[in-house]
Amino acid sequence: MAHTFDDLVNLERLAEEAHAAYAAAPDGDTRAAWLEAADEFQAAVVEHAATEGKSRYEVEMAAKKAVRHPEAEAA
DSSP, rough: OOHHHHHHHHHHHHHHHHHHHHHHSSSHHHHHHHHHHHHHHHHHHHHHHHHHHHOHHHHHHHHHHHHHHHHHHHH
């Protein structure tokens, strides 16, 4: 399934939320959920970059920026 940029942003947001849950309650379950979410994001980034003919790094950084600094996108 081809992922849109919005899909990447949503997957990164889920990975960030899973990381926050792990940081708040570090155990095997929250760690596994965090790693699974991060892996899903990374796989989607690789696929999207290949489909769009873009650098994986640039795609990843753009998605992370959209999640971590949404005010920069609104400006």
